[in-house]
Amino acid sequence: MRRIVVTGSLAYDYIMAFPGSFQDHIVPEMLHKLTVSFLVDSMRRMRGGVAGNIAYTLALLGERPLVLASAGQDFGEYRTWMEQRGIDTSGIVEVAEDFTASCFINTDRNNNQIVAFYPGAASYSRHLSLEQLSLGPDDIVIISPTDPDAMVRHAAECRRMGAQFVFDPGKQTPRLSGDQILAGMHGATVLVGNDYEFAMMAQATGRPVEELLQAAPLTVVTRGEHGSTIYDWQRDEVHDVPPAPVEKVVDPTGAGDAYLGGFVFGLAREMPLPVAGRVAALAASYAIEQRGCQEHSYTPDEFVARYERVFGRAPELARLSMIATVR
Template identity: 25%
Template sequence: MTDATLDVVGIGNAIIDLLAHADDSFLTEQNLAKGAMTLVDEDTAERLYAAMGPVTRASGGSAGNTIAGLGSLGAKCGYIGKLKQDELGAAYRHDLLAAGVHFTTPMASDGPSTARCMIFVTSDAERTMNTYLGACVNLKAEDIDAEMVAAAKITYLEGYLYDEPHAKEAFHRASDIAHGAGRKVALSLSDAFCVERHRADFLDLIANRIDILFANESELLALFQTEDFDAAVERLKPMVEIAAITRSAQGSVAIRGDERVESPAARVERVVDTTGAGDLYAAGFLYGLTQDLPLAECGRIAGLAAAEVISHFGARPETPLREYAGLD
């Protein structure tokens, strides 16, 4: 096996985040389900965008946020995601390249426009997301850069992308390439509703193609259709090499065989916006794994990365995470 030249390659929905503050009355007026992620069509996306107040624009998507966090920690990364050759697509591509991320996915010249997520953040730090998936769901197996995947220690798959048959084929091709090169494959379950839609497929994917699993408690319970957290952990243990499960204020649990490490939640002065907490947790944990650090240290870095991102507006770090986690 040749030495890896990248730490992590992320594969996911390439989405531009459009963030704005809002109050509960605005959500009611627009008939938005507070705290939920709702898929919308292009007409609804245009209507909501027109109704938003001042907007903060940022390249996002779950795996994209994780890759940005890894870059802030000093990791070498690549990204695979589908964009349209339009204004938002050009902005997304620019942000990746400016951050030193390897990006080679061909941009679409026709079809749906670049995906966007309109995120309304209320004063209680809840985020209400309305997502137009657009071009990002058109990622196909032929878009997977085999050389990039083979060069990465870990290929990180975003569960949100699993809705389309051709996206599933892309996941399978990427995992086959990674394992053929002697690398590892990680999966984020992304969302409990996503788990409920794809439970059988996810169980098969995890058992046969995944080495490292990321989930929050509700996603894990949905996967095994139980309310017993410890029972779900026991069922998961033989299926993957490593699992990292977040539990909000209770911190997180990492397992590797019979090893179980519980990490407390990192202290935050004030929670401003919970967008990206799970994505940045994964970034910190993956960084630790690629540096061969103990699970406890992986959990510590992950918790700090999540704490940094929820302390401000937006889903990507404002303070360099390497400094924030005391790695320098």
């Protein structure tokens, strides 16, 4: 039976809202000694972390993903939340002497973000291994941002076991060395990143973006409100995927994680890539409409109905309700 394994961070997100614009308080000619402080209007602590967010979307769509990650002594209620939503938490190790990772996200009125991340117990993830899961070619592993050594190790383990894997350096891109980025890409089934992250990867590796785009059989480049592009190098096809309309932009945090969860769901169900991309875009739109990464929800029927309103009928989604029912 095919399995989807999600590796990456588990964290508590501290979501803050700044009523102004960051750029109004930055003096370009003084960037070499930048000192700024932003008085925010609100702050909420929410469940997050890339692995948790991706798994949440997969669970909403009817999958039962297994999460391989490390968390801290304060993780108990988060674990219960995940299990109640159909996520397999058997791969999550709790570290008694540390706290769950914390992500502090400040968003301005233009949806620009300044993020600080404390890894906490996530650093222990470098000691976790996929080998015990005995994965094979039918299984899919998502390697998302966490401890850099863990990301490289998991990629190597997937290659040894012959498992398919998705490499998404995401917000860890600035911390990854060029060699680590190339090691994570090597043998990947899918390479994922936004346009800015690909520019950073090119800078770190010394290789042009055009070359990096061809590092995996499938490459996905996301561009926020401008949609995404899927490069299928095996078929020599390029698919431009439009964004899904958003009823109200509340918080973009977690949209990329929801996109990846939706895309991997479509990939696992062998949907045509344009359909998988649209599933991903729609999953992302739900996240944008709520503050926090796991505060939105929908039933499979609601998801299919909204998909058909936005993109038209897709026969591949007809079985979505049945998938959730027999999960």
